Amino acid sequence: MSRGAADAVVTTRGRDAPPFPLKSRARRRARNLGLKVAASAAALFALFFLFWILAVVVKRGIAALDWSFFTSLPSPPGGEGGGLANAILGTVAMTLMAALIGTPLGVLTGVYLSEFGKGTRFGSLVRFTVNVMLGIPSILAGLFVYTLLVVTTGHFSGWAGGVSLAVLILPNVARTTEDMLGLVPDSLRESSLALGAPRWKTTVGVVFRAARSGLATGILLAVARISGETAPLLFTALNSPYWPRNLGRPTANLTVTIFSYAMSPYSDWQRLAWGASLLITVSVLVVTLLTRWRVREGEA
Amino acid sequence: MNEASSKSRPAGGQRAEPRPPEGSAADAREGEAAVRPPVPSVGNGAAESAAGPRASKGGEAREGSAGGTDASADARAGRAPAPATEELPAKISVQSLDFWYGDRQVLFGNDLDVAERKVTAIIGPSGCGKSTHIRVYNRMFELYRDQRAAGDILLDGENLLDPDMDLIDLRRRVGMIFQRPTPFPMSVYENVAYGLRLHYRVSRKQLDERVERTLRGAALWDEVKDKLDEPGTALSGGQQQRLCIARAIAVEPEVLLMDEPTSAVDPVATAKLEELIESLKSEFTIVIVTHNMQQAARISDFTAFFFKGYVVEFGPTERIFTNPREKKTEDYITGRFG
Numbered sequence: 221m222s223r224g225a226a227d228a229v230v231t232t233r234g235r236d237a238p239p240f241p242l243k244s245r246a247r248r249r250a251r252n253l254g255l256k257v258a259a260s261a262a263a264l265f266a267l268f269f270l271f272w273i274l275a276v277v278v279k280r281g282i283a284a285l286d287w288s289f290f291t292s293l294p295s296p297p298g299g300e301g302g303g304l305a306n307a308i309l310g311t312v313a314m315t316l317m318a319a320l321i322g323t324p325l326g327v328l329t330g331v332y333l334s335e336f337g338k339g340t341r342f343g344s345l346v347r348f349t350v351n352v353m354l355g356i357p358s359i360l361a362g363l364f365v366y367t368l369l370v371v372t373t374g375h376f377s378g379w380a381g382g383v384s385l386a387v388l389i390l391p392n393v394a395r396t397t398e399d400m401l402g403l404v405p406d407s408l409r410e411s412s413l414a415l416g417a418p419r420w421k422t423t424v425g426v427v428f429r430a431a432r433s434g435l436a437t438g439i440l441l442a443v444a445r446i447s448g449e450t451a452p453l454l455f456t457a458l459n460s461p462y463w464p465r466n467l468g469r470p471t472a473n474l475t476v477t478i479f480s481y482a483m484s485p486y487s488d489w490q491r492l493a494w495g496a497s498l499l500i501t502v503s504v505l506v507v508t509l510l511t512r513w514r515v516r517e518g519e520a
Numbered sequence: 521m522n523e524a525s526s527k528s529r530p531a532g533g534q535r536a537e538p539r540p541p542e543g544s545a546a547d548a549r550e551g552e553a554a555v556r557p558p559v560p561s562v563g564n565g566a567a568e569s570a571a572g573p574r575a576s577k578g579g580e581a582r583e584g585s586a587g588g589t590d591a592s593a594d595a596r597a598g599r600a601p602a603p604a605t606e607e608l609p610a611k612i613s614v615q616s617l618d619f620w621y622g623d624r625q626v627l628f629g630n631d632l633d634v635a636e637r638k639v640t641a642i643i644g645p646s647g648c649g650k651s652t653h654i655r656v657y658n659r660m661f662e663l664y665r666d667q668r669a670a671g672d673i674l675l676d677g678e679n680l681l682d683p684d685m686d687l688i689d690l691r692r693r694v695g696m697i698f699q700r701p702t703p704f705p706m707s708v709y710e711n712v713a714y715g716l717r718l719h720y721r722v723s724r725k726q727l728d729e730r731v732e733r734t735l736r737g738a739a740l741w742d743e744v745k746d747k748l749d750e751p752g753t754a755l756s757g758g759q760q761q762r763l764c765i766a767r768a769i770a771v772e773p774e775v776l777l778m779d780e781p782t783s784a785v786d787p788v789a790t791a792k793l794e795e796l797i798e799s800l801k802s803e804f805t806i807v808i809v810t811h812n813m814q815q816a817a818r819i820s821d822f823t824a825f826f827f828k829g830y831v832v833e834f835g836p837t838e839r840i841f842t843n844p845r846e847k848k849t850e851d852y853i854t855g856r857f858g
Binding site: 415418426 | 665689
């Protein structure tokens with residue numbers, strides 16, 4: 221039928237006579253070019269600032285990175301030398317704590333959302349809550365834990381810092397887990413269940429395996445993200461010039477250190493703040509690149 | 521030919537009450553006459569009655585009156601008489617199976633007897649409920665909240681739709697192969713060992729032997745014996761599907777459900793799979809859904825033709841393909857629609 225109609229057009233009018241006037245080719249090209257230029261300019265603009273920031277951080281930071289930066293305590297105000305070993309340790313400890321608390325809870329929440337709570341009222345409620353938590357400004361997470369753990373115990377502590385970071389990582393991991401498990405085709409679940417596997421075995425033995433690379437990536441990225449959080453720590457771990465021997469006390473960490481040292485009048489502290497900035501930036505960058513590389517390996 | 525007298529419903533005959541509520545169910549179905557395709561009907565019922573006293577299978581002598589009610593109920597409901605499995609014992613006996621996706625009913629009073637250690641093919645146009653039908657046999661549909669089945673499906677006389685039926689046990693007994701190969705994200709070996717480990721206590725050595733035997737049974741051993749540790753997903757499509765069959769038969773099921781198992785593989789792999797299905801027949805009862813009528817003709821012993829959720833015709837494959845009783849079946853088989 222349609223072929224017949226097309227034939228008719230061709231035979232009665234010929235290929236050179238379109239049914240309507242053609243749109244201007246020049247105008248289409250101009251519009252195409254215009255959009256291309258605008259998009260590229262916007263991208264360049266963003267990249268320009270990104271590289272500017274990176275360049276300054278690297279230039280000022282690299283000067284601060286020496287052996288003592290990684291091994292010694294900060295010097296007293298106005299003093300020479302010193303390092304941020306305590307802050308590095310504190311940040312690592314609190315990030316790890318947050319990951320240890322937040323990741324299992326987040327993964328389980330994601331498993332519930334993807335495997336069990338699909339289409340249930342409670343599932344939608346949980347999903348909604350997770351989305352709200354994702355949108356909460358991190359300073360609110362800090363305030364929340366402040367009233368929960370700092371006010372009640374009477375002092376700032378590394379534990380409170382870890383918990384506030386856990387509050388931030390949980391919804392991230394839950395969301396990533398749900399998304400990653402959601403990518404696993406139902407046919408794989410059905411195949412496992414059809415063999416007589418119970419639901420948990422299917423989830424752990426097959427669905428998790430299928431999603432493992434995406435899960436690992438998502439969790440690493442979430443950890444990298446919270447390692448750079450400042451606001452929640454300000455209200456919980458605060459900071460400290462001492463070694464983080466006891467997480468029940470205020471605990472040194474890189475981000476709050478940057479915040480306070482950068483504002484200080486002492487040039488040596490400012491130098492350390494630049495060093496800490498570079499360290500965090502590079503760490504996050506490395507983790508991101510590693511996970512990207514992992515993902516690409518996984519796909520291949 | 522004595523299909524007409526071959527009503528074989530071993531467990532059906534054992535029912536305590538002679539299915540009195542049948543009439544109401546039938547009436548309910550009458551209401552759907554508009555959407556119903558011209559299905560078998562009085563013609564079959566009559567033929568059946570004309571055949572005289574039916575030789576009940578399994579030594580179950582049915583009461584004449586009960587049988588009579590049954591036949592007329594069948595006729596009124598416009599159902600195809602289920603039988604046609606000749607003298608063979610029914611491994612699975614589907615009795616007035618209805619199925620819903622939410623409010624939409626997609627299967628209507630399906631009756632079907634699946635003969636033991638034979639291949640039963642289910643053919644019909646897309647969307648006629650073939651896959652839906654076999655997904656009830658292992659209760660796979662229960663994964664999805666809005667899907668619902670009603671009726672009886674007797675597996676060796678036991679109603680598998682009974683809520684007391686142990687799902688894990690049922691699925692060990694009734695295996696399933698899917699349209700697309702679904703190797704698990706693990707090694708070839710682990711794929712086959714997965715189901716074995718689920719259900720049986722086995723030593724490593726027993727497992728090794730078993731995996732090899734199963735892979736041989738699935739005609740895959742020679743191709744994968746050197747890559748047992750490679751991921752199952754690295755195999756070719758046809759090999760993956762045979763791996764899935766190996767995985768399924770490893771747990772020693774009694775019935776194998778195959779949902780268009782060859783639709784995603786090339787012709788050579790299809791030929792191998794068909795050969796495999798033929799060879800599996802001696803050990804397993806196989807129900808295969810297929811779009812490919814030549815395939816049904818080649819490999820099956822019995823064929824059921826589905827249309828819009830009804831079992832339009834069911835009988836020995838040879839008869840269905842050479843001498844269909846229903847116009848609809850003939851039209852479909854000769855390619856006039858579908």
